[in-house]
Amino acid sequence: MILDIKERLGKTKYDIDKSYAHITVDDRICEKCPHNFCVMACPAQCYTMQDGKLNFQYEDCVECGTCSVACDQGSVKWNYPKAGKGVIYKYG
Amino acid sequence: MLKIAVMIKQVPDSQDISIDPVTKTLNRSMARNVVNPPDVNATEAAIQLKDKYGGEITVITMGPPMADTALLQLMGMGADSGILATDRVFAGADTWPTAFTLASVADYLGGFDVIFCGEETTDSSTGHVGPGIAEFLGCEQATYVHKVEYEDGHFIVNRDIEGAEETIKIGRPAVITITLNANEPRNPTLKRKIGAYKKGIRVVTNKELQLDPSCIGLKGSPTIVKDMKTVPDPVKNPTKLGVEEIDKLVSALVEKGVVK
Amino acid sequence: MPDYDAIVVGAGNAGSAAAITMASKGLSVLLVDRSDPPGAKNLSGGVLWGNDLAQILPKWQSEAPLERFIQDKKIGFLTDNSSIVIDFKTKIFEENKVGHTVLRSKFDPWLAKKAKEAGATVIPGITVESLATKDGKIVGVVESGDVITASVVILAEGINPRLAIEAGLREPLQDWEVSVGVKEIIKLSPQKIEDRFNLTSTSGMASEYILGNLQELNVGAFFYTNKDSISLGIVAPMEQLRANGVTHTYDIIEQFKEHPSIAPLIEGGTVAEYGAHMIPEGGMDMVPKLYGNGYMIVGDAAGFGFSNGLVLQGMNYAFLSGMLAGETAVEAKAKNDFSDNSLALYRQKLESSYVLKDLKTFKDIRKVTNNKNMYTTYPKMLEGILLEMLWERGQPKKKVRDILGSCAADLKMSKLKTATDFYYIYRRM
Numbered sequence: 001m002i003l004d005i006k007e008r009l010g011k012t013k014y015d016i017d018k019s020y021a022h023i024t025v026d027d028r029i030c031e032k033c034p035h036n037f038c039v040m041a042c043p044a045q046c047y048t049m050q051d052g053k054l055n056f057q058y059e060d061c062v063e064c065g066t067c068s069v070a071c072d073q074g075s076v077k078w079n080y081p082k083a084g085k086g087v088i089y090k091y092g
Numbered sequence: 093m094l095k096i097a098v099m100i101k102q103v104p105d106s107q108d109i110s111i112d113p114v115t116k117t118l119n120r121s122m123a124r125n126v127v128n129p130p131d132v133n134a135t136e137a138a139i140q141l142k143d144k145y146g147g148e149i150t151v152i153t154m155g156p157p158m159a160d161t162a163l164l165q166l167m168g169m170g171a172d173s174g175i176l177a178t179d180r181v182f183a184g185a186d187t188w189p190t191a192f193t194l195a196s197v198a199d200y201l202g203g204f205d206v207i208f209c210g211e212e213t214t215d216s217s218t219g220h221v222g223p224g225i226a227e228f229l230g231c232e233q234a235t236y237v238h239k240v241e242y243e244d245g246h247f248i249v250n251r252d253i254e255g256a257e258e259t260i261k262i263g264r265p266a267v268i269t270i271t272l273n274a275n276e277p278r279n280p281t282l283k284r285k286i287g288a289y290k291k292g293i294r295v296v297t298n299k300e301l302q303l304d305p306s307c308i309g310l311k312g313s314p315t316i317v318k319d320m321k322t323v324p325d326p327v328k329n330p331t332k333l334g335v336e337e338i339d340k341l342v343s344a345l346v347e348k349g350v351v352k
Numbered sequence: 353m354p355d356y357d358a359i360v361v362g363a364g365n366a367g368s369a370a371a372i373t374m375a376s377k378g379l380s381v382l383l384v385d386r387s388d389p390p391g392a393k394n395l396s397g398g399v400l401w402g403n404d405l406a407q408i409l410p411k412w413q414s415e416a417p418l419e420r421f422i423q424d425k426k427i428g429f430l431t432d433n434s435s436i437v438i439d440f441k442t443k444i445f446e447e448n449k450v451g452h453t454v455l456r457s458k459f460d461p462w463l464a465k466k467a468k469e470a471g472a473t474v475i476p477g478i479t480v481e482s483l484a485t486k487d488g489k490i491v492g493v494v495e496s497g498d499v500i501t502a503s504v505v506i507l508a509e510g511i512n513p514r515l516a517i518e519a520g521l522r523e524p525l526q527d528w529e530v531s532v533g534v535k536e537i538i539k540l541s542p543q544k545i546e547d548r549f550n551l552t553s554t555s556g557m558a559s560e561y562i563l564g565n566l567q568e569l570n571v572g573a574f575f576y577t578n579k580d581s582i583s584l585g586i587v588a589p590m591e592q593l594r595a596n597g598v599t600h601t602y603d604i605i606e607q608f609k610e611h612p613s614i615a616p617l618i619e620g621g622t623v624a625e626y627g628a629h630m631i632p633e634g635g636m637d638m639v640p641k642l643y644g645n646g647y648m649i650v651g652d653a654a655g656f657g658f659s660n661g662l663v664l665q666g667m668n669y670a671f672l673s674g675m676l677a678g679e680t681a682v683e684a685k686a687k688n689d690f691s692d693n694s695l696a697l698y699r700q701k702l703e704s705s706y707v708l709k710d711l712k713t714f715k716d717i718r719k720v721t722n723n724k725n726m727y728t729t730y731p732k733m734l735e736g737i738l739l740e741m742l743w744e745r746g747q748p749k750k751k752v753r754d755i756l757g758s759c760a761a762d763l764k765m766s767k768l769k770t771a772t773d774f775y776y777i778y779r780r781m
Contacts, residue, residue: 069525124392282480285478
């Protein structure tokens with residue numbers, strides 16, 4: 001019953017907008033971030049640490065907005081996806 | 093000014109279709125209705141043609157009344173008007189009466205210089221309807237096209253053929269079927285969508301078309317589905333080894349002494 | 353002349369309720385939602401209390417896609433080994449059938465359809481990019497460079513209100529204002545659900561827990577029955593996560609699922625969907641100025657929600673605030689005055705409704721939900737008391753007074769500290 005987050009995200013439906021990232025992060029700011037709280041807070045594992053460097057991908061984002069609050073360094077630029085793209089809940 | 097039509101279909105989102113583990117039939121109950129994906133590419137191709145050479149685009153579908161949302165979405169992208177051919181007698185059609193009905197609608201509307209279709213639908217994948225419309229209308233056709241230009245009354249199209257690309261010139265009127273991912277469809281805009289909702293969809297029934305009932309819908313469909321089988325997923329089927337299990341296969345072969 | 357009397361951004365409960373209220377009174381209304389079908393990107397825990405909805409859609413109980421009516425309401429604490437739960441089952445719930453579990457991707461498109469039937473133009477699949485302003489007034493919305501104008505814009509964009517923040521109508525959200533809600537849908541057959549939770553084919557159960565098994569973290573959890581699935585999840589205050597978080601939010605929910613009292617309830621089920629959503633927790637302090645020249649803010653976007661650790665509500669506040677904003681717009685239209693002064697009526701209406709009354713009554717509730725003892729010490733204390741009282745160990749029995757004393761001592765709590773703490777919790781709850 002306990003599933004890895006990637007497996008759980010695999011159950012959720014998306015229509016990914018390959019031409020538009022609705023969230024962007026500023027690597028120069030993230031490099032100096034004292035806490036990387038986004039990594040713990042993001043429920044969709046969009047933020048991970050790889051070789052001591054923050055890695056961000058928007059494809060698995062469930063559009064909750066948590067990172068827009070979690071990031072207090074001004075790195076995260078948050079917009080909603082366009083044209084109905086992004087997460088599509090079947091249950092909600 | 094070109095008179096352009098796009099023939100489209102509303103289909104259940106293929107991502108939402110699962111196979112019922114008990115009945116082994118397709119479960120579409122959770123499926124959201126979307127525009128058949130290559131039909132969106134076909135609409136984009138039509139809009140690009142219009143932008144370059146001028147014209148008017150009519151999107152046409154045959155389907156239930158709820159298919160109007162598909163037309164409205166494409167009008168939101170830039171199509172000028174939407175026609176919904178809907179009638180109980182159209183229901184249950186296979187590809188022959190579908191092509192016949194859509195060709196008749198095109199004819200009824202006064203004909204078009206070019207009719208775009210998607211290469212095939214995701215819910216049946218026959219690719220019959222585009223060529224069928226061309227045959228019923230007696231016009232030229234090009235299938236699996238990803239690029240369209242218009243020159244001196246002719247269309248110059250680039251076709252995908254296995255392992256290569258073919259450039260051909262076809263006359264007018266023409267039916268052109270567009271491949272999935274042939275282009276990057278633009279997003280509908282709020283202003284265009286509002287315009288579409290204000291304008292609404294024109295509904296055409298068989299009262300208007302007066303098509304022979306034996307040529308349309310279920311009655312006009314020569315296809316008989318004899319049987320449907322669910323093929324087991326090779327990855328999940330333990331009797332067969334998937335590509336990921338190549339290591340297992342190799343060690344099994346080593347164990348049996350087949351390879352050393 | 354503006355294009356519309358009102359533009360509503362967001363087809364959730366608040367937005368659709370506002371659109372229905374206005375369109376049914378003859379206003380020209382544009383309801384725009386970023387999802388197609390409208391409302392299908394929305395997510396909440398899943399219990400809807402429909403008293404307010406009944407005012408605009410009297411037949412909601414028979415028409416809306418509802419899951420199960422709440423017959424059984426449970427609240428409780430979970431510790432590492434135990435669960436301590438109050439199971440409240442009442443005929444009153446059964447007779448009224450006001451609380452229902454819902455799945456928002458089914459419910460919200462239905463509600464948006466009702467807005468369309470009332471006469472609103474409902475446009476799905478469009479994300480409004482910004483608000484159009486002129487002379488310090490909100491005059492419409494902007495999308496793909498086009499401006500669509502309206503006498504009033506109702507912002508129902510939800511808990512992450514990008515438009516309101518960008519236009520300076522509210523401050524960016526702070527840690528203390530939100531919780532992170534993480535949810536899973538677990539598929540389970542209706543038969544299993546009805547057997548396991550002692551339900552009929554239409555009745556349902558809704559449980560809310562305080563998780564006392566996460567050490568320093570104050571986290572709540574919910575567990576609701578749908579027709580053929582379970583909605584379960586956790587609610588983690590952002591402040592708590594930042595200060596004391598040691599686990600990823602996506603792992604906390606799995607810890608809840610693994611709890612010895614939860615795991616058997618979902619045994620045999622399969623995860624059908626995973627999702628997350630922020631929840632307003634800031635109470636009265638997070639409520640922005642709710643109106644101004646040409647705009648009103650409703651629902652989650654305004655911070656309307658209620659949570660005391662054991663009870664979690666938001667959809668009812670969304671309906672009511674949407675309806676009150678709609679009524680205000682109808683009156684503003686009659687006066688042809690959509691100024692700040694005229695729309696102040698919305699605030700007055702909220703003041704005399706339970707929306708702002710509740711937020712004011714419970715203005716100190718965060719002191720309770722932030723009280724660590726609520727999530728660590730007291731669940732353990734309760735567990736200790738119950739073990740002493742209910743577990744025969746062949747030892748001399750103690751009076752409750754002595755049990756309480758020894759449990760408090762074990763947890764390094766003085767009797768005085770416990771008593772004052774209880775007093776404040778009692779006063780604020």
